[in-house]
Amino acid sequence: MSSRTRQWNCIGIFVAALALCGSAARAAEAAPAARELPADRDQVVAELQDDTAPGVDRRLGPGYSAFHPDGGQPAPDIYLAPTRQDPGGRPYQIGGPWTRSGGDFSSTQGQVLYVPDAPDTFPVDRVTITEWSNNTWSECPEPPWHGGFRPEPASRKWLQATAGKSPGLPRAIARGYGGWANCGVVIFSHGLVATAGTVTARGLEPTFQLPPSKLPTAVSVTNKSEFALVTVCDTRTHRGQLAVFAMQVNGKKTRFVHEWQDDSAWGLPSVGLFTDMKLLGYVDLPGIEFPTGVCAVGNHEGGRMNGRDGNAGLLREYDLARQADRDVFLTGPNAGYSSTTGFALVAGKYENKVAFVNLRPLFQKVREMYFTTDANYRKTREAGKDPGQWPYTFEADPAWAPQVVSVIDVPHPTAVLASLSGGADARALIASLDGTLSVYTAGGLATGAAANPADIKPVGQVRIGRNPTRLTYQKGSRDTVLACSRGDAEIEWVQYRGKGVTAPTVIRRLRDARLRDPVDLEVADTHGVEASLVTVVDFLGRQVVNYRYSKVVFATQGGARFGMGADGKAEFECGGVMEFPGKPFAVSASNVN
Numbered sequence: 001m002s003s004r005t006r007q008w009n010c011i012g013i014f015v016a017a018l019a020l021c022g023s024a025a026r027a028a029e030a031a032p033a034a035r036e037l038p039a040d041r042d043q044v045v046a047e048l049q050d051d052t053a054p055g056v057d058r059r060l061g062p063g064y065s066a067f068h069p070d071g072g073q074p075a076p077d078i079y080l081a082p083t084r085q086d087p088g089g090r091p092y093q094i095g096g097p098w099t100r101s102g103g104d105f106s107s108t109q110g111q112v113l114y115v116p117d118a119p120d121t122f123p124v125d126r127v128t129i130t131e132w133s134n135n136t137w138s139e140c141p142e143p144p145w146h147g148g149f150r151p152e153p154a155s156r157k158w159l160q161a162t163a164g165k166s167p168g169l170p171r172a173i174a175r176g177y178g179g180w181a182n183c184g185v186v187i188f189s190h191g192l193v194a195t196a197g198t199v200t201a202r203g204l205e206p207t208f209q210l211p212p213s214k215l216p217t218a219v220s221v222t223n224k225s226e227f228a229l230v231t232v233c234d235t236r237t238h239r240g241q242l243a244v245f246a247m248q249v250n251g252k253k254t255r256f257v258h259e260w261q262d263d264s265a266w267g268l269p270s271v272g273l274f275t276d277m278k279l280l281g282y283v284d285l286p287g288i289e290f291p292t293g294v295c296a297v298g299n300h301e302g303g304r305m306n307g308r309d310g311n312a313g314l315l316r317e318y319d320l321a322r323q324a325d326r327d328v329f330l331t332g333p334n335a336g337y338s339s340t341t342g343f344a345l346v347a348g349k350y351e352n353k354v355a356f357v358n359l360r361p362l363f364q365k366v367r368e369m370y371f372t373t374d375a376n377y378r379k380t381r382e383a384g385k386d387p388g389q390w391p392y393t394f395e396a397d398p399a400w401a402p403q404v405v406s407v408i409d410v411p412h413p414t415a416v417l418a419s420l421s422g423g424a425d426a427r428a429l430i431a432s433l434d435g436t437l438s439v440y441t442a443g444g445l446a447t448g449a450a451a452n453p454a455d456i457k458p459v460g461q462v463r464i465g466r467n468p469t470r471l472t473y474q475k476g477s478r479d480t481v482l483a484c485s486r487g488d489a490e491i492e493w494v495q496y497r498g499k500g501v502t503a504p505t506v507i508r509r510l511r512d513a514r515l516r517d518p519v520d521l522e523v524a525d526t527h528g529v530e531a532s533l534v535t536v537v538d539f540l541g542r543q544v545v546n547y548r549y550s551k552v553v554f555a556t557q558g559g560a561r562f563g564m565g566a567d568g569k570a571e572f573e574c575g576g577v578m579e580f581p582g583k584p585f586a587v588s589a590s591n592v593n
Contacts, residue, residue, distance in 0.1 A: 057539070061414060061433065062466075075511040078570075079566055083576065090138070093576065094552050097136075108525045109590070110184060111173055111588055112544055112584050113584065113587075121151070126149055126150075126199075127578065127589070128143065129535055137552060143578075161207040168190035169188065171217060174588060175225070176224050178421075182273045183225070185221055191210035191211065198590060208279060215232055217232065217290070219294065220296040222298050223297055226269055230294075231243075231293070239284055240288040240348060241282040242357065258593065263381075266380070266383065268370060269339070285346055287355075293415055295417050296344035298342035299342055303337050343357060347430070356404070356408070356456055414467060420473065428440040435464050437463075440456055460503050470483070479497045482521060484518050486539075517538050520584075521537065524589065529552060534546070534549065537585060542583055543584070545576075
C-alpha cells in the first residue's frame with residue numbers, strides 16, 4: 001500500500017543544505033556469514049561516519065540472508081485488516097460506521113527516520129501510528145491529515161540552527177518511556193541534537209550543535225524526559241563518552257496546560273514538551289572508544305500525579321516557589337513522582353563491552369534544588385547558558401556528574417535495555433549478535449544503596465533471534481520486553497521477571513511474509529481505546545508495518561470489542577503498511593494531546 005506523499009517545496013537554502021546529506025535457529029553457533037567487526041580505528045570511524053544506505057546496513061549488522069543462505073523457512077502470511085472509508089470520514093480498519101460525533105478520541109504520532117533515495121529529501125517524516133475518532137480506529141501507519149508530514153515540520157528550525165549546512169543523516173531518536181513524552185530527541189551524524197513533537201505538542205524545538213570532533217552514535221531519554229544522554233566517539237581524543245543534556249520545559253511559553261508553569265524547570269519530571277536544552281558535560285567510558293547503544297532510566301516510572309484535592313491532577317497546579325508545594329514532591333503525595341536514582345547502560349559492540357553508569361547524582365541534585373529549601377530553589381532562578389548558572393555544568397559542579405560503576409565483557413552486544421522501575425528487582429538486559437539475551441541485576445544503581453560493581457551480575461539468559469538490533473518495552477507491563485531480531489526476521493516477546501518466572505522466557509514470536517528486514521520497533525501509546533500494537537521498521541522492505549496482538553476495546557466509548565484476523569480469533573493482525581522513499585531504520589512516537 002503506497003503512502004500518500006507530497007513534495008516539500010522549500011526555499012533554496014534548505015534544498016541546498018539537504019543536497020549535502022547525502023523462527024530463528026536456536027543453536028549457539030556463530031553466524032555463518034556474520035561480518036567481523038573492524039579492528040582498525042580509522043576503519044571504525046569511517047564506518048560510523050558513512051551516511052549511505054550500505055553504510056547504515058553495515059552498522060545494523062547481518063540480516064536474514066547472512067544467517068539463512070539457503071533462503072530459510074517461509075514465513076506465514078498474517079491477515080491484513082481491510083481498509084474502509086465511509087462518506088465524510090477518513091480511512092479506518094476497526095469499528096464503524098463513521099459518525100458525525102467525534103466522541104472520545106486519541107491518536108499516536110511521531111517520527112520515522114530513513115535513508116532517502118533522493119539527496120534533496122529530508123529523511124525524517126512525521127507519521128500517525130494510530131487514530132481513534134468518530135466511532136472508528138485506524139491501526140494503519142499513515143501520513144497525518146493535519147500538521148505536516150514530509151518532512152518533519154521541525155526540520156525547518158533544525159536547518160536554521162545549522163545555518164544552511166547539512167546536519168547529515170539522522171542516527172537515532174528517543175523519547176522518555178516512563179510517562180507521557182510529547183517530544184523526542186533526534187541526533188544527526190554531523191553533531192546536531194534536535195527535538196520534535198506532534199501536531200499539538202511541538203514545544204519550542206530547541207537544538208544543540210556538538211563540536212566537530214564529537215561523533216554521535218546513539219541517544220536515550222530518561223523516564224520522564226528529565227535528561228537526554230547521547231553517546232559520542234571523540235575522534236580527536238579517541239575516547240568514548242556520554243554527553244549529558246538537561247532538558248527544560250516551560251508551560252508558560254508553550255501554553256501547555258499539562259506542563260510545569262515554572263520559568264526555569266530544568267531536569268524535572270515532565271510530559272516532555274521541550275523549550276530548551278543545556279549540555280552539562282561529558283562522561284568518559286573506560287574501555288569503550290566507540291559506543292554504539294545506550295539506555296538511561298530512573299527508578300520511578302508512570303505514577304499518578306496527585307492534585308491538590310487528592311484526585312488526579314496536573315503539574316500546572318503546583319508552584320515550586322511555595323514551600324508547601326515543594327514538600328508535596330519531596331515527602332508528600334507526589335514524592336514518588338520523580339526518580340531518586342537511576343542508571344544507564346552503554347554498549348560498545350566494537351570492544352565487546354557494556355558499561356553501567358550511575359545516574360543518581362543527577363536525580364538527587366534536581367530533587368535537592370527544586371524540592372527542599374527556599375535557598376536552593378532560588379538558585380534555580382539564576383539559570384542560563386554559562387557553566388556556573390543553573391543547571392550547572394559538570395565543570396562548575398563535578399559532584400552531580402554521572403559515574404561509571406562497572407564495565408563488563410559481553411560478546412558483540414547489539415542492544416541494551418534497562419527496566420524502568422523495580423528497585424531490587426530492576427534488571428539490565430543485554431542482547432548479543434548470536435541471539436543471546438542476558439539479564440543482569442542492577443544492585444544499588446536502582447535502589448539508592450551503594451552502587452557496588454559486585455552487585456551487577458547475570459541472573460538469567462534466553463535464546464532469541466540472531467542479531468537483535470533493538471529491545472523495547474511492552475507498554476503497560478513491568479516484566480516483558482520485545483526484541484527485534486534482524487538476523488531471523490522476527491519479533492520476540494520475552495518475559496524476564498514476575499510471579500512464577502524463574503528464568504527469562506520467550507512467550508510469543510511474530511514472523512510475517514510481508515516483513516522482509518525488521519530493524520526497529522516500538523509499542524504504541526493508546527488512550528481511551530485499549531489495544532496492544534507494535535510498529536515494526538523494515539529497512540530493506542522500505543516500509544513500516546503495524547501489528548496488533550490483542551483485542552481492541554473502545555473503553556471510554558461504549559466498550560465495543562474487536563478480535564484479530566478474519567475470524568476474530570487470530571494471534572496477530574497486520575493493521576497496515578506505509579512505504580517510504582528510502583530505507584527506514586528508526587521510529588519513535590507518543591500519544592497526541
